[in-house]
Amino acid sequence: MQRRAILFVIVLVAITYSILYSLQSCKQKQADTESSSDTAAMLSGDFVGDIKCGSCHEKEYADWKTSDHFHAMMEPNDSTVSGNFNDVSLNANGITSRFFKKDGAYFLNTEGPSGKNEEFEIKYTFGIRPLQQYLVSFPKGKMQCTRQCWDVKNEKWFQQYPNEKLYHRDWLHWTGQAQNWNSMCASCHSTNLRMNYDAVNDSFSTTWTIINVSCEACHGPGKKHVEYVSAKDYDSTKKVLGSYLVFASEQSSKDQLTTCAPCHSRRMTVDESPFKSLQLLDHYIPETPHTPMYHADGQFNDEVYEYGSFTQSRMYMHDVKCSNCHNPHSGKLVTTGNALCLQCHERKLDSPEHFFHPVNSEGAQCVNCHMPTKLYMVTDLRRDHSFRVPRPDQSVKYGTPNACNNCHSDKSAKWAADLIVKWFGPDRRYHFSDDLIPGALGNADAAMHLQKLCAPDTNVPVIAHATALHYMGFTYDEGNIAAIVQGMKHDDAQVRYEALRAARFYPADQWMASAEPLLQDPVKAVRIAAADLLLEYQDSVGNNLLGAFNASKNELTSFLLLQAPFPTGRMMMGDVQSRLKNYTEAEHDYLKAIEMDSLLIPARVNLSTMYDIIGQKEKALNQLLAAQKIEPDNEQVMYYLALVYVEMNEMNKAADAFAKASTVSRNPRVFYNYGLLLEQLKRDAEAEKVYKKGLSINPESRDLNYVMAIFYYKRNRSAEAVPYAMKLLQQSPQDPNYRQLYDALKPN
Secondary structure, three states: OOOOOOOOOOOOOOOOOOOOOOOOOOOOOOOOOOOOOOOOOOOOOOOOOHHHHHOOOHHHHHHHHOOOOOOOEEOOOOOOOOOOOOOEEEEEOOEEEEEEEEOOEEEEEEEOOOOOEEEEEOOEEEOOOOEEEEEEEOOOOOEEEOOEEEEOOOOEEEEOOOOOOOOOOOOOOOOOHHHEHHHHOHHHOOEOOEOOEEOOOOEEOOEOOEOOOOHHHHHOOOHHHHHHHHOOOOOHHHOOHHHHOOOOOOOOHHHHHHHHOOOOOOEEEOOOOOOOOOOHHHOEEEOOOOOOOEOOOOOEOOOOOOHHHHOOOHHHHOOOOHHHOEOOOOOOEOOOHHHOHHHOOOHHHOOHHHHOOOOOOHHHOHHHHHOOEEEEOOOEEEEOOOOOOOOHHHHHHHOOOOHHHHHOOOOOHHHHHHHHHHHHOOOOOOOOHHHHHHHHHOOOOHHHHHHHHOOOOOOOOHHHHHHHHHHHOOOOOOOHHHHHHHHOOOOOHHHHHHHHHHHOOOOHHHOHHHHHHHHHOOOHHHHHHHHHHHHHHHHHOOHHHHHHHHHHHHHHHHHHHHHOOOHHHHHHHHHHHHHOOOHHHHHHHHHHHHHHOOOOHHHHHHHHHHHHHOOOHHHHHHHHHHHHHHOOOOHHHHHHHHHHHHHOOOHHHHHHHHHHHHOOOOOHHHHHHHHHHHHHOOOHHHHHHHHHHHHHHOOOOHHHHHHHHHHHHHOOOHHHHHHHHHHHHHHOOOOHHHHHHHHHHOOO
16 A cells, blocks of 8 residues: 655744835945945945945935844844843743843853753844844854743743743754754844755854845845946936846835745745845745645634735735835834725725724724734734635634634624624625635535636636645545646746646646646746656656756755755655655655654654655554654554554554544545455444445545445445446546446446
8 A cells, every 4th residue: 555755844934024115216325435344244245235225225224224124133232132131030831041141241041952051142132022032052053042032012031832841852942953043043034144054964154144134135135236326327317127126116016025025924945045036936935825834714823924824815916015004114014003904995994884893992993803913922913914804604614713703702703703794794705715715624525616716717816726736735636637737837936836746646647748848947946846746757758858857856956955954854855865766865864854853743654654665664663653652643643554554464453543543534545445454354334334434524535436336236235336336437437447337236
């Protein structure tokens, strides 16, 4: 029995507010020799530094100096350190931490990597509001973010992961990889950062050009721009579009959002070099709004930032820009209260006839209904930027959250849904989440809903289309292949990328001809996905595309090396090596991923799969048993454990594992394989119940309909078999096997 490795990628970014800008034409006003004392030594190449920019853009520069971006990272001193280091202590989760100064430097005494308290010097401040963290240097070029944070509003120390005692070797411990500045945070707190990770020695030589989020972090390198506006023949009435900056003024919503997305999205890094064009997926691969990082309807759940939410919104589809609401340089809102929304929306919406709450109350604020909040990092309250209409009716049906109960937590979702009907009538305007939710939940009709989101004439956000393709990789249906192949031809790069990712779960002969040309796609992330998809079929790649395949495979290798500092990145490397049958290298990468994060279940499952493939059954079993101890109710672990037990001829143990998996699973293969095993054990009545349970969840499953028909046929219960055979024939009228089965069963 074959098993598929499932890839989970977790990439964190750490910055809080939107980055936008409007660039004015400028003429160099001050000598080029003027530079910032903090950055002059670091400036090189095409970067000129914030002082140079400010010499012309005085208002923008002044605004920026007040922003969170300016304070993103600083050297510690009395003006940059917010926390109280006057010999004070914090007792939390069994750990006493002390904050003090010594010889003009700032220190923290807390639990270190050995499990004992040690003294650590603070090297940098990190962030400014609503909390401030601190960075400590460690061997091998690593810097770690302290678990102890300063609450700026309430002026007190607190500890992240409250009420949780973390083992000092835990991935989440502040000295562990989850709090590593180099790989998890740095790129969004400094300008032109290079991680420079050495996978062999597990060390970093991280560099930056400017310590904080400076002008050129958003606008791109400024050298050509300064040379252009400083030239003797410069004519401000005949400007070159963009004035030789990649991110300039007068942008579309999509282009402007590309400026912000590198830090305001959950994403993987493809290329650390400065942008040369406004193509996000040449540098980053944003996550689509899928579970578990988002709720099934696309509302934010985990720490995902704004990009994946805003691109779902009708505002984005109508070219509303981040800068319509946020001052791009200070980060502050351009106005306050409902006036912000009334810049575009009709004034009649700012009335009790629309919001049904007292005027000037919290319930009368547009954002509280259309931008619900969630608390992150203990003190950081963030708003969902998908700007959706509250749908408590979906909460009743599916359990998704809604803004009404976000405030009225003492009331039920049914109460809220009834009020919406009372106020606005029984009919709800269609929203793509009406199809995304059942697709995300893997309901019996999931494929139908996902296919609807991918239909060419469906007016849904592109990000919803891409998300539907993502789910198609986990919701097998023959009808999906048309949407996947069509997705490979889509104008949007993320749709093409997700189509390639989903295709691996479908027969290669159905997508090969459409996937091969994407080895030459103009967008780097798409080429990488094409190379990854075709690795196992490289002998079938056309001779005319071999050069493109090799080039894209090199890009894939570079991409994987950028992921190497992450446990999931090492797992990805192991997946690729396993598919290439380089099993020794794959084992090394999987074990490294587990060493970095012992709780990473997918790495153990994928390593177990590899051991199974090469016949090392005991090792395969041990990895699954270790995973079972971590998550006893993990469906995937139970299912794979059952399959290994079958291969080891431990049938009763296999049946027990299948039974546990079937209590939580919606996967038709669980019920199919469980039923077959029960038949083999002569437990026919139980097998029949298992098949029927699987069909109640997945009535369209060809495997389950076929096995049910055969089950009854072998027991001379042809009349009971006919409906299942008929179902198969209706699904695939041209399939000779289904026709033969139906003809054998139908009454004479």
